[in-house]
Amino acid sequence: MASRGFQNLGEATEAALIIAAQARNQAAFGELVKRRQGWARALLRRMCQSHAEADDLAQEAFIKAWDKMGDLETPAAFPGWFRRIAVTTFLMAKRRQKAVFEEIDDASPIASEESTPEAAAGAKIDLEKALARLSDAERLCVTLNHGEGLSHAEIVEITGLPLGTVKSHVLRGTEKLRRLLEPQ
Amino acid sequence: MTDFDALLKRSFAEAHEPVDDGFTVKIGQAVSRRENAVKLRNLAQTIGLAAAGAALVYGGATFYGAFGQEAMATAGLEVARAHGALSATPSFGVAAQSVLQSLGTGMTQIILMTAAALAGGAVVYRTTQE
Numbered sequence: 001m002a003s004r005g006f007q008n009l010g011e012a013t014e015a016a017l018i019i020a021a022q023a024r025n026q027a028a029f030g031e032l033v034k035r036r037q038g039w040a041r042a043l044l045r046r047m048c049q050s051h052a053e054a055d056d057l058a059q060e061a062f063i064k065a066w067d068k069m070g071d072l073e074t075p076a077a078f079p080g081w082f083r084r085i086a087v088t089t090f091l092m093a094k095r096r097q098k099a100v101f102e103e104i105d106d107a108s109p110i111a112s113e114e115s116t117p118e119a120a121a122g123a124k125i126d127l128e129k130a131l132a133r134l135s136d137a138e139r140l141c142v143t144l145n146h147g148e149g150l151s152h153a154e155i156v157e158i159t160g161l162p163l164g165t166v167k168s169h170v171l172r173g174t175e176k177l178r179r180l181l182e183p184q
Numbered sequence: 185m186t187d188f189d190a191l192l193k194r195s196f197a198e199a200h201e202p203v204d205d206g207f208t209v210k211i212g213q214a215v216s217r218r219e220n221a222v223k224l225r226n227l228a229q230t231i232g233l234a235a236a237g238a239a240l241v242y243g244g245a246t247f248y249g250a251f252g253q254e255a256m257a258t259a260g261l262e263v264a265r266a267h268g269a270l271s272a273t274p275s276f277g278v279a280a281q282s283v284l285q286s287l288g289t290g291m292t293q294i295i296l297m298t299a300a301a302l303a304g305g306a307v308v309y310r311t312t313q314e
Contacts, residue, residue: 181192
């Protein structure tokens with residue numbers, strides 16, 4: 001990829017890279033991907049069950065971002081704009097897999113989490129393993145709320161889930177994580 | 185915010201991010217392929233439009249070759265008749281009558297075509313309004 005317009009891509013500001021990428025500069029977009037890939041992949045890995053699936057979705061999200069760069073109004077809006085693309089990509093993939101997000105299984109036994117081998121052994125469970133114990137919807141809502149700092153209303157806007165459902169998923173997911181992560 | 189919420193936020197913030205294990209290169213290649221595909225599609229569209237334009241010009245030229253001379257001759261004859269009627273007649277009433285007759289002969293087709301165009305336009309307008 002040519003890096004025309006930049007003396008040193010590594011020293012360019014993110015805003016400059018975004019503006020250049022909007023002008024279809026592939027090298028600038030490549031540098032942007034390089035800087036943001038860790039965050040994007042970590043975000044999707046927290047939402048997905050498998051790393052391979054998360055990386056595929058991250059790739060899909062970056063390519064969508066390249067196609068839609070012209071829609072981005074200001075460089076400062078890039079993180080939120082890209083997060084929305086990533087979440088939409090994730091939700092579309094789940095829809096393809098016929099996953100159901102709206103339903104909450106009220107009978108799901110949170111209390112039984114204590115009887116897991118990890119809890120029983122008092123072992124420290126890392127965040128990723130703990131997140132894997134949540135349902136897809138809980139993981140999504142908890143990641144966006146606690147990981148990305150979005151409010152319930154912002155999660156509603158980005159996912160299209162009803163407010164009550166989002167609140168329930170955050171509450172139940174957080175409670176499950178508390179049981180899994182807090183020292184016994 | 186509870187202590188656990190704060191702990192959770194910190195855990196998210198401190199969680200490691202995956203290293204770039206060729207991910208960026210893969211995206212770069214995918215973007216390159218995509219751009220090449222877009223260029224090819226644009227080229228195909230340009231070629232298609234050029235071919236369509238050439239076909240139109242060729243069709244128009246063929247049509248003119250078949251009917252153009254006759255149309256021009258008819259138009260010239262009508263102009264000559266009108267001019268002759270105007271210059272040869274002694275009185276205004278006769279001249280006007282002759283002009284009207286002359287125009288009337290050739291204008292029939294034009295009026296019919298104009299009426300058809302207006303009717304077509306009205307239909308199109310009605311369709312777009314609906």
